[in-house]
Amino acid sequence: MSVSSNEKRNALLSVRQVAKSFTMHLRDGVVLPVVNDVNFELFAGECVVLGGPSGVGKSSILRMVYGNYAIDSGEILIRQNPFGEPRDLGAGDPRLVLDLRRDCIGYVSQFLRAVPRVSALDIVAEPLVSRGVDRTVAAEKAAGLLRRLHLPEALFDLPPATFSGGEKQRVNIARGFITDHPILLLDEPTASLDAGNRDVVISMIREKLDAGTAILGIFHDQPVRDAVATRTIDVSAFSARRAA
Amino acid sequence: MTLPEYNFAYLDEQTKRMIRRAILKGIAIPGYQVPFASREMPMPYGWGTGGVQVTAAILGPDDVLKVIDQGADDTTNAVSIRAFFAKTANVATTTKTADATVIQTRHRIPEAPLSAGQVIVYQVPIPEPLRFLEPRETETRVMHGLEEYGLIHVKLYEDIAQHGHIATTYAYPVKVEDRYVMDPSPIPKFDNPKMNGSPALQLFGAGREKRIYALPPFTNVVSLDFEDHPFEVQKFKQPCALCNATGVYLDEVVTDDRGGRMYVCSDTDHCETRREEGHHGAGLPISGAQTAKEDAA
Amino acid sequence: MSSPILSVSNLERRYGDFIGCTDISFDVWPGEVVAIVGESGSGKTTLLNCISGRLERSSGSIRYNMRDGRFPDLADLSEAERRFLMRTDWGFVHQNPADGLRMRVSAGANVGERLMAIGDRHYGEIRDTATEWLGRVEIAGDRIDDKPVAFSGGMRQRLQIARNLVTRPRLIFMDEPTGGLDVSVQARVLDLLRGLVSDLGLAVVIVTHDLAVARLLSQRMIVMKSGRIVETGLTDRVLDDPHHPYTQLLVASILES
Numbered sequence: 001m002s003v004s005s006n007e008k009r010n011a012l013l014s015v016r017q018v019a020k021s022f023t024m025h026l027r028d029g030v031v032l033p034v035v036n037d038v039n040f041e042l043f044a045g046e047c048v049v050l051g052g053p054s055g056v057g058k059s060s061i062l063r064m065v066y067g068n069y070a071i072d073s074g075e076i077l078i079r080q081n082p083f084g085e086p087r088d089l090g091a092g093d094p095r096l097v098l099d100l101r102r103d104c105i106g107y108v109s110q111f112l113r114a115v116p117r118v119s120a121l122d123i124v125a126e127p128l129v130s131r132g133v134d135r136t137v138a139a140e141k142a143a144g145l146l147r148r149l150h151l152p153e154a155l156f157d158l159p160p161a162t163f164s165g166g167e168k169q170r171v172n173i174a175r176g177f178i179t180d181h182p183i184l185l186l187d188e189p190t191a192s193l194d195a196g197n198r199d200v201v202i203s204m205i206r207e208k209l210d211a212g213t214a215i216l217g218i219f220h221d222q223p224v225r226d227a228v229a230t231r232t233i234d235v236s237a238f239s240a241r242r243a244a
Numbered sequence: 245m246t247l248p249e250y251n252f253a254y255l256d257e258q259t260k261r262m263i264r265r266a267i268l269k270g271i272a273i274p275g276y277q278v279p280f281a282s283r284e285m286p287m288p289y290g291w292g293t294g295g296v297q298v299t300a301a302i303l304g305p306d307d308v309l310k311v312i313d314q315g316a317d318d319t320t321n322a323v324s325i326r327a328f329f330a331k332t333a334n335v336a337t338t339t340k341t342a343d344a345t346v347i348q349t350r351h352r353i354p355e356a357p358l359s360a361g362q363v364i365v366y367q368v369p370i371p372e373p374l375r376f377l378e379p380r381e382t383e384t385r386v387m388h389g390l391e392e393y394g395l396i397h398v399k400l401y402e403d404i405a406q407h408g409h410i411a412t413t414y415a416y417p418v419k420v421e422d423r424y425v426m427d428p429s430p431i432p433k434f435d436n437p438k439m440n441g442s443p444a445l446q447l448f449g450a451g452r453e454k455r456i457y458a459l460p461p462f463t464n465v466v467s468l469d470f471e472d473h474p475f476e477v478q479k480f481k482q483p484c485a486l487c488n489a490t491g492v493y494l495d496e497v498v499t500d501d502r503g504g505r506m507y508v509c510s511d512t513d514h515c516e517t518r519r520e521e522g523h524h525g526a527g528l529p530i531s532g533a534q535t536a537k538e539d540a541a
Numbered sequence: 542m543s544s545p546i547l548s549v550s551n552l553e554r555r556y557g558d559f560i561g562c563t564d565i566s567f568d569v570w571p572g573e574v575v576a577i578v579g580e581s582g583s584g585k586t587t588l589l590n591c592i593s594g595r596l597e598r599s600s601g602s603i604r605y606n607m608r609d610g611r612f613p614d615l616a617d618l619s620e621a622e623r624r625f626l627m628r629t630d631w632g633f634v635h636q637n638p639a640d641g642l643r644m645r646v647s648a649g650a651n652v653g654e655r656l657m658a659i660g661d662r663h664y665g666e667i668r669d670t671a672t673e674w675l676g677r678v679e680i681a682g683d684r685i686d687d688k689p690v691a692f693s694g695g696m697r698q699r700l701q702i703a704r705n706l707v708t709r710p711r712l713i714f715m716d717e718p719t720g721g722l723d724v725s726v727q728a729r730v731l732d733l734l735r736g737l738v739s740d741l742g743l744a745v746v747i748v749t750h751d752l753a754v755a756r757l758l759s760q761r762m763i764v765m766k767s768g769r770i771v772e773t774g775l776t777d778r779v780l781d782d783p784h785h786p787y788t789q790l791l792v793a794s795i796l797e798s
Contacts, residue, residue, distance in 0.1 A: 377643065377646065386620070386624075390620065390621040390624060391621075392624065392658065394628075394654060394655070394656075394657040394658025394659070394660075395654065395657075395658070397657040397662070398643070398646055398650045398653070398654050398657060401649070401650045401653055401657065401664065401667065402646050402647060402650050404664050405647055405649055405650065405668075405685075405686045406647075406686065469662075470662055470663060470664040470667075471662050471663045471664075472663050472664050472665050473664050
């Protein structure tokens with residue numbers, strides 16, 4: 001892989017020879033390969049888009065990088081900054097994964113996992129609070145993000161369980177963007193947004209990139225992809241199911 | 245002299261030795277409940293079978309015995325137990341606190357201060373102060389062993405929460421020599437301070453529950469409380485109606501069916517002694533007039 | 542945070558020939574919630590009772606990191622020390638609140654008991670602290686003198702939680718804390734627990750058969766079957782990518798919501 005312009009700087013994320021399959025014990029142990037020999041790097045300030053047809057393993061790669069999926073082999077090396085020591089998230093030590101999630105990797109999933117009775121504002125502020133930021137400061141920042149995403153103020157203090165899909169998604173985005181994790185994983189963040197909010201998200205992504213955040217994302221939305229992508233990786237190249 | 249029908253003081257010598265060993269152990273570990281092999285006595289539980297066994301074990305031929313029940317020498321219980329020992333041990337009995345060498349009591353400590361050489365024997369119905377909140381004997385024993393006494397304050401807390409003050413008025417728990425929490429038997433809390441540093445030997449016997457415990461002379465006995473709700477004894481608004489005594493524990497006596505009542509010393513010996521000394525209470529008319537009045541009525 | 546707060550190694554508990562749990566090793570770190578999941582009879586409650594000192598183990602070691610820096614096996618502590626731990630540094634939340642409460646004394650005394658046990662002797666302060674904790678578990682202050690028998694199941698469970706947390710313990714054991722509650726009440730208790738656990742930085746070992754409870758509260762998960770650990774890992778990893786056949790069966794059995 002070419003590293004010409006980044007020669008002196010280390011990648012924040014290095015995925016090396018990663019393979020992943022599922023063994024379905026409830027289906028007589030049938031093995032479903034997902035990806036093989038995944039290799040790529042992600043540097044500060046770039047937005048790498050995982051491309052390829054549906055079912056090729058894009059979301060699986062995001063989940064492996066976030067530690068939701070265990071990998072069969074290979075390494076997923078994470079650095080907190082370009083000069084930091086790499087730590088192997090792929091080894092699967094739960095405490096390391098938790099540390100890396102707290103310090104290095106943010107994640108905006110497709111769906112918000114709503115917690116009963118916790119307000120939208122608190123859900124957004126929580127990643128900051130858990131990193132020791134003062135509650136009021138975190139809440140102010142959360143409110144700012146939600147306002148920017150045009151979430152009606154009346155909803156701030158309500159639990160998002162009853163929100164519409166787009167409203168939930170905006171809460172989810174705000175929660176993912178509130179921290180300054182060096183690596184940010186985006187799984188179709190704009191899927192259920194209208195054009196206006198989509199543009200807000202695009203500018204938020206650009207601001208993250210300007211600040212040096214490394215972004216790895218899946219965007220089915222062509223205009224968003226064109227607006228933010230600095231590089232595209234075709235996941236089909238890694239797909240273990242190409243033959244299928 | 246004919247052969248006595250009973251061994252001296254009713255119990256056989258082996259039993260008395262067993263009880264004395266328990267008493268000695270109790271004296272050695274003030275406030276600790278020593279199990280003993282309580283015997284059947286020729287009276288029902290609740291009549292003071294524990295106290296009677298302790299008294300029987302310590303009584304000698306030269307002792308002078310006083311027995312009180314609620315402070316009175318002349319109630320059924322006191323009279324019966326006194327008669328029991330007069331018959332089985334042939335010991336001298338008295339109602340005078342100062343003359344007694346052994347005082348068996350139910351529910352009171354005499355008003356006259358006890359002196360060195362005297363022994364006071366308490367009749368105890370329930371020796372376990374923690375039972376109200378922890379019914380398991382195995383658990384309360386461990387709690388005593390490990391000095392886990394938070395629970396006893398839970399009871400006092402409940403008192404204050406419900407009544408605004410510590411409403412426990414009798415069997416008020418005490419801590420002995422900063423170690424064991426002890427139930428002082430159902431004496432009024434008014435009497436609790438008398439246990440502290442008393443020159444007399446204090447023995448406690450629980451017959452049904454088969455426990456003996458003791459306070460050797462000059463033992464430190466502290467009534468439990470809260471910093472902001474300190475222990476205090478009952479105070480009476482008026483002196484004894486008969487002997488005009490203040491600072492003593494008074495009983496309420498209903499005098500008629502129209503709400504008339506008077507407050508008199510619960511310790512009958514104390515009251516009588518004071519009257520003999522010439523003290524007169526407001527409820528006690530001049531003797532001549534009183535007779536005339538009663539005749540008229 | 543450089544060492545675990547609780548370290549279990551090669552733990553076994555037998556009932557005669559029957560295995561309650563065996564070959565159990567895991568660590569719990571400060572501030573971490575570990576869920577032990579499995580169906581009835583999988584040995585999870587036996588395990589919980591062993592590591593919380595409520596049940597004797599047959600073999601193995603259970604070490605606890607004391608506040609004074611010692612890291613002894615629980616078996617090497619005196620009974621006094623062990624019991625002191627249990628009512629100060631530890632908490633135990635029972636499935637049935639009646640097992641963890643004194644049903645015949647007031648809510649305030651239930652919460653205050655641990656304070657009195659460690660020597661608090663100021664009624665007013667004990668009451669203030671009890672009121673504060675009732676508030677934290679969303680029980681109105683004017684219920685402080687009511688007895689738990691007058692409380693609903695959810696309130697009792699919240700009272701039990703307050704009673705456990707008042708001494709600011711570092712490690713809490715929970716046995717199906719929402720198991721006996723209506724679903725609507727469950728959510729409230731769970732959310733409350735979740736908030737308190739993160740606010741107080743508690744380490745928690747929670748036994749549950751409800752994977753949704755585990756997902757909501759825990760960072761790490763231990764899956765048990767027939768007395769043995771069959772899978773461990775990050776909670777969302779175990780639930781999103783279960784490896785052991787039994788875990789896959791458990792996850793596949795969750796109703797989609």
